[in-house]
Amino acid sequence: xxxxxxxxxxxxxxxxxxxxxxxxxxxxxxxxxxxxxxxxxxxxxxxxxxxxxxxxxxxxxxxxxxxxxxxxxxxxxxxxxxxxxxxxxxxxxxxxxxxxxxxxxxxxxxxxxxxxxxxxxxxxxxxxxxxxxxxxxxxxxxxxxxxxxxxxxxxxxxxxxxxxxxxxxxxxxxxxxxxxxxxxxxxxxxxxxxxxxxxxxxxxxxxxxxxxxxxxxxxxxxxxxxxxxxxxxxxxxxxxxxxxxxxxxxxxxxxxxxxxxxxxxxxxxxxxxxxxxxxxxxxxxxxxxxxxxxxxxxxxxxxxxxxxxxxxxxxxxxxxxxxxxxxxxxxxxxxxxxxxxxxxxxxxxxxxxxxxxxxxxxxxxxxxxxxxxxxxxxxxxxxxxxxxxxxxxxxxxxxxxxxxxxxxxxxxxxxxxxxxxxxxxxxxx
Amino acid sequence: xxxxxxxxxxxxxxxxxxxxxxxxxxxxxxxxxxxxxxxxxxxxxxxxxxxxxxxxxxxxxxxxxxxxxxxxxxxxxxxxxxxxxxxxxxxxxxxxxxxxxxxxxxxxxxxxxxxxxxxxxxxxxxxxxxxxxxxxxxxxxxxxxxxxxxxxxxxxxxxxxxxxxxxxxxxxxxxxxxxxxxxxxxxxxxxxxxxxxxxxxxxxxxxxxxxxxxxxxxxxxxxxxxxxxxxxxxxxxxxxxxxxxxxxxxxxxxxxxxxxxxxxxxxxxxxxxxxxxxxxxxxxxxxxxxxxxxxxxxxxxxxxxxxxxxxxxxxxxxxxxxxxxxxxxxxxxxxxxxxxxxxxxxxxxxxxxxxxxxxxxxxxxxxxxxxxxxxxxxxxxxxxxxxxxxxxxxxxxxxxxxxxxxxxxxxxxxxxxxxxxxxxxxxxxxx
Numbered sequence: 001x002x003x004x005x006x007x008x009x010x011x012x013x014x015x016x017x018x019x020x021x022x023x024x025x026x027x028x029x030x031x032x033x034x035x036x037x038x039x040x041x042x043x044x045x046x047x048x049x050x051x052x053x054x055x056x057x058x059x060x061x062x063x064x065x066x067x068x069x070x071x072x073x074x075x076x077x078x079x080x081x082x083x084x085x086x087x088x089x090x091x092x093x094x095x096x097x098x099x100x101x102x103x104x105x106x107x108x109x110x111x112x113x114x115x116x117x118x119x120x121x122x123x124x125x126x127x128x129x130x131x132x133x134x135x136x137x138x139x140x141x142x143x144x145x146x147x148x149x150x151x152x153x154x155x156x157x158x159x160x161x162x163x164x165x166x167x168x169x170x171x172x173x174x175x176x177x178x179x180x181x182x183x184x185x186x187x188x189x190x191x192x193x194x195x196x197x198x199x200x201x202x203x204x205x206x207x208x209x210x211x212x213x214x215x216x217x218x219x220x221x222x223x224x225x226x227x228x229x230x231x232x233x234x235x236x237x238x239x240x241x242x243x244x245x246x247x248x249x250x251x252x253x254x255x256x257x258x259x260x261x262x263x264x265x266x267x268x269x270x271x272x273x274x275x276x277x278x279x280x281x282x283x284x285x286x287x288x289x290x291x292x293x294x295x296x297x298x299x300x301x302x303x304x305x306x307x308x309x310x311x312x313x314x315x316x317x318x319x320x321x322x323x324x325x326x327x328x329x330x331x332x333x334x335x336x337x338x339x340x341x342x343x344x345x346x347x348x349x350x351x352x353x354x355x356x357x358x359x360x361x362x363x364x365x366x367x368x369x370x371x372x373x374x375x376x377x378x379x380x381x382x383x384x385x386x387x388x389x390x391x392x393x394x395x396x397x398x399x400x401x402x403x404x405x406x407x408x409x410x411x412x413x414x415x416x417x418x419x420x421x422x423x424x425x426x427x428x429x
Numbered sequence: 430x431x432x433x434x435x436x437x438x439x440x441x442x443x444x445x446x447x448x449x450x451x452x453x454x455x456x457x458x459x460x461x462x463x464x465x466x467x468x469x470x471x472x473x474x475x476x477x478x479x480x481x482x483x484x485x486x487x488x489x490x491x492x493x494x495x496x497x498x499x500x501x502x503x504x505x506x507x508x509x510x511x512x513x514x515x516x517x518x519x520x521x522x523x524x525x526x527x528x529x530x531x532x533x534x535x536x537x538x539x540x541x542x543x544x545x546x547x548x549x550x551x552x553x554x555x556x557x558x559x560x561x562x563x564x565x566x567x568x569x570x571x572x573x574x575x576x577x578x579x580x581x582x583x584x585x586x587x588x589x590x591x592x593x594x595x596x597x598x599x600x601x602x603x604x605x606x607x608x609x610x611x612x613x614x615x616x617x618x619x620x621x622x623x624x625x626x627x628x629x630x631x632x633x634x635x636x637x638x639x640x641x642x643x644x645x646x647x648x649x650x651x652x653x654x655x656x657x658x659x660x661x662x663x664x665x666x667x668x669x670x671x672x673x674x675x676x677x678x679x680x681x682x683x684x685x686x687x688x689x690x691x692x693x694x695x696x697x698x699x700x701x702x703x704x705x706x707x708x709x710x711x712x713x714x715x716x717x718x719x720x721x722x723x724x725x726x727x728x729x730x731x732x733x734x735x736x737x738x739x740x741x742x743x744x745x746x747x748x749x750x751x752x753x754x755x756x757x758x759x760x761x762x763x764x765x766x767x768x769x770x771x772x773x774x775x776x777x778x779x780x781x782x783x784x785x786x787x788x789x790x791x792x793x794x795x796x797x798x799x800x801x802x803x804x805x806x807x808x809x810x811x812x813x814x815x816x817x818x819x820x821x822x823x824x825x826x827x828x829x830x831x832x833x834x835x836x837x838x839x840x841x842x843x844x845x846x847x848x849x850x851x852x853x854x855x856x857x858x859x860x
Contacts, residue, residue: 057701065711066701066710066711067702067707070700070701074700074702074773075772076772076773076775077772077774077775077779079780094780095776096780097779098779126713126714127710127713128716129739130669130713130714130715130716130737130738130739131717133668133669134716134717136668137570137667137737139568233666234665234666235665236568237564237567237568238565238567268505269501269505270501271498271502276497276498280498280554282553282554282560283561284561285558285559285562285565286565305561305565307560307561307564310557310561337505340507340508341505341506341508343508344526344530346508347456347508347527348456348457348508348525348526351457351784352783352784353783
């Protein structure tokens with residue numbers, strides 16, 4: 001879908017993107033605050049942000065209960081949700097084009113004028129407890145907070161987070177909202193058919209009655225390597241593993257594109273170097289690689305599921321292939337093939353309003369950077385072997401990494417898998 | 430609004446049939462080719478994974494490419510995506526690509542489906558991969574519960590633990606036999622979506638040249654749900670209850686009846702102000718639960734309620750489910766509630782089916798199962814046509830059939846689960 005992007009800065013300090021998509025029949029709206037769990041006033045009420053997010057759809061200045069608000073919001077099929085991460089709290093809504101103004105007004109009242117009350121607090125504590133307990137059954141879910149923690153991030157595991165729920169009071173909820181839900185701390189992305197509507201959207205946004213506040217700094221952690229760690233699950237039938245390499249700086253866009261290319265070469269297809277080789281030998285059904293850039297650190301993850309008896313062979317392949325990359329053993333043909341794949345995917349993308357909005361939101365909400373959709377092909381074409389090898393080497397040189405797994409096996413099993421990787425970090429290689 | 434499109438059915442000379450969904454200006458193409466070749470068409474129960482293993486081998490060597498790597502390199506070089514899925518009834522091959530390479534991908538689909546070259550080495554590797562896949566599934570509580578529930582009802586459905594046990598029995602001859610018997614032109618259906626109007630004659634011509642035996646369109650394997658039951662699975666480390674209560678009738682629902690039951694499900698569990706889930710959320714006793722209606726062409730329809738709940742809150746939640754189902758059975762739903770639901774569904778209809786892939790998903794089930802075309806444009810009329818009497822009548826039919834199951838998985842003893850079962854039996858089924 002063709003679209004244009006414009007950044008708007010409100011007088012009250014909020015900033016956002018207007019994405020005009022001619023002919024769109026859906027309007028998508030997202031509002032982000034740096035108000036996630038890391039911004040809780042105290043660690044012993046870490047779940048305050050999450051509980052507050054749950055309560056945002058409760059009583060407010062116009063509707064006396066969650067039931068009434070929901071009934072009005074969804075009456076023409078509109079969808080809304082909110083989620084809380086370590087850093088962010090994001091409110092999102094999708095609606096049919098004809099009722100964008102009604103939905104924007106309802107978003108405003110739920111974000112700006114919630115009426116937090118004790119009854120809804122108790123209910124949402126119950127719901128959050130239920131939600132996090134559900135997550136304890138999901139091996140992928142429980143793996144990653146533990147990996148973050150092992151590397152030194154100041155986060156809680158789900159089990160630890162559950163224990164903070166009962167500490168949260170109504171005063172804590174109100175304090176968190178008041179401190180974090182400010183115009184300076186707010187970013188938004190509105191996508192859909194905007195022609196002729198921008199002034200009215202701006203008028204509504206300028207009417208968001210929130211304190212001015214400040215855009216919060218992102219908290220910084222000092223990360224370091226950790227010993228291989230097993231999260232024991234007696235019932236687990238295989239090994240769900242995560243290998244994370246951390247680099248103490250934000251990757252540049254060039255470096256990120258290089259790592260995306262490499263991840264495709266390593267795990268993107270059934271002819272890829274790690275996943276493809278494992279599949280060809282019948283060793284693993286699922287292995288993936290991902291690279292992400294944070295404010296102060298960047299991470300390169302290789303993760304998957306593997307049976308106990310085939311895990312040693314899979315980890316041999318992982319070690320061998322990373323070593324090959326470090327030695328520069330990447331062919332022009334496979335780098336070009338990964339570029340060609342990326343260019344094709346670019347052509348197939350952006351079919352929906354949500355997909356277009358999603359292209360921009362993560363990065364904009366993170367650091368106000370506006371990605372250029374039209375330049376994606378050029379960025380893909382610019383990737384070089386040298387950049388891939390150098391970026392991979394940077395991750396290895398940082399020597400800040402951990403292997404963790406959810407498994408019924410003992411620690412010795414994971415240590416032996418870990419041992420297959422330690423040679424990569426030996427300076428003599 | 431759904432993507433603007435037109436639908437044309439094509440019957441090929443070789444017996445295959447399919448739909449072309451023509452979407453002007455779409456930049457990508459979705460291919461969907463289906464055979465009635467799923468697990469239930471295995472020659473013997475002791476090789477029930479033959480279909481799934483065959484599906485895994487479909488992307489191996491073929492007459493155009495000597496290795497899986499060579500084929501994968503060629504297929505994905507411009508970002509095209511391919512996959513395949515095996516169910517109890519169907520084996521489906523799918524692909525997505527940019528419009529610029531519709532013909533290249535069509536040719537590669539032909540090679541992988543009609544000209545595979547299978548070897549013992551590939552079979553052994555894919556048995557390993559299938560073993561990895563199924564072993565991973567055993568960690569999925571919801572999937573495990575459902576497989577046990579279907580088995581308790583006597584339904585012939587996929588069961589991971591047994592599938593794993595039979596994997597070793599499969600030989601290359603079994604794979605070849607299954608392929609030869611099921612991959613025939615009469616047994617093939619397809620749906621293609623994209624800006625394909627200019628290319629339709631060429632695509633039809635290509636399909637006509639697919640070299641497969643004529644065979645026959647294999648009949649659906651009918652099934653019947655039997656006997657009420659309790660399904661108990663103890664998992665000591667699961668600290669809540671993954672549960673389901675489901676009611677069955679041994680007939681297929683019409684499209685209109687399905688819409689009516691979807692409306693009921695929306696009222697009961699569709700929003701945070703719904704009568705069961707919404708009330709449970711307001712009380713803070715359940716983060717996630719849902720309901721569904723599933724009508725299989727094999728002759729069984731299921732109305733289910735499921736989710737995860739703490740052991741402490743389970744009784745209250747189940748009482749709420751019973752109370753609300755009893756209200757609908759005895760009093761129906763209110764005209765106001767039904768009107769609100771219709772309005773919601775008509776609104777969401779404006780936001781659905783935005784991609785070529787989602788268009789294929791809209792049409793595939795009905796077309797593959799019945800040969801009929803369930804036009805997107807007909808959706809508003811079906812939604813508006815639902816009545817209070819229809820909803821109440823259908824719910825009564827489910828509750829009166831006597832075929833129902835309550836199941837749970839978690840760190841819970843059978844006696845405790847039996848009490849929940851008894852609550853449904855006494856207060857809902859007998860009541």
